[in-house]
Amino acid sequence: MLTATQRFRVEWAHCDPAGIIFNPNYYIWMDSGTHALLQAAGYDLIGNTHGDELFRGCPLVSSNMEFKRPLYFGDITLLTSRVQKFGNTSFVVAHEFTCGDDPKPVATGSEVRVWGYSDPDQPRRLVARPAPDGAREMLSVEKTVDVTV
Numbered sequence: 001m002l003t004a005t006q007r008f009r010v011e012w013a014h015c016d017p018a019g020i021i022f023n024p025n026y027y028i029w030m031d032s033g034t035h036a037l038l039q040a041a042g043y044d045l046i047g048n049t050h051g052d053e054l055f056r057g058c059p060l061v062s063s064n065m066e067f068k069r070p071l072y073f074g075d076i077t078l079l080t081s082r083v084q085k086f087g088n089t090s091f092v093v094a095h096e097f098t099c100g101d102d103p104k105p106v107a108t109g110s111e112v113r114v115w116g117y118s119d120p121d122q123p124r125r126l127v128a129r130p131a132p133d134g135a136r137e138m139l140s141v142e143k144t145v146d147v148t149v
Contacts, residue, residue, distance in 0.1 A: 003082045003144040004037040010075045019073035026065055030095045030109050033081035034058070037093065040145040041138035048132070056126055058113040061090065065109040075099050077106065083139045089128035090114045091139070 014025045038045050038058070049057050071077055077097050084094040090112055097107040114128035115135075 001082045001084075002037065002041050002139050002141045003080060004033060004040045005078060005080050005144060005146050006033065006036055006148045008077050008079065010071050010073055010077065012073055015073045021071040021075075023065070023067060026067075026097065026107055026109060027063060029077075029079055029097075030063065030065075030081070030093075030111055031060070033079050033095050034093045034111060034113065036147040037081045037083070037139070040147055041135075041141070043132075043135055043138050054117045054120065055132075056116040056118055058091075059116040059126060061112040061114055063109065063111045065107060067107050068104070069106050071097075071099060071106055084110065086131070086136055086139075089130055091131070 008029055010021055010025075012019075014021050016022055035045060045057060048055055077099050080096045080098070081093055083091050085092040091114075093111045093113065095109045095111070096105045098104070099106050115131050116126045117129050119125040119127050
């Protein structure tokens with residue numbers, strides 16, 4: 001599967017007063033990892049949401065995290081994101097955070113997302129539909145892309 005990597009520096013704003021990362025930041029970074037993965041695959045999420053009046057993106061259905069050890073102010077973490085599994089209308093993205101030269105993860109998590117569309121009869125209601133043409137193939141390519149900016 002396609003793998004997207006990106007590095008984040010733990011800034012003071014990510015931390016509690018003791019300089020330890022505030023764990024909800026991992027969820028923000030996982031969201032970033034999923035969007036970076038789609039972009040690295042060549043799937044234009046922004047363009048597709050603007051170009052299809054019913055497509056609403058890939059809403060999050062569920063997520064989880066397991067924290068193994070904390071990150072601290074100044075640490076640089078590497079986030080690795082890849083699709084773990086495809087369903088009919090959903091996909092699971094696995095995320096792993098490492099720090100420095102230690103290959104053991106500091107945290108792991110996953111997200112279940114769907115291909116979300118507005119119901120034409122009830123525009124405020126979202127419905128899940130099968131992946132758009134080519135999306136699975138784009139995300140199944142065997143390569144790693146560093147998307148760090």
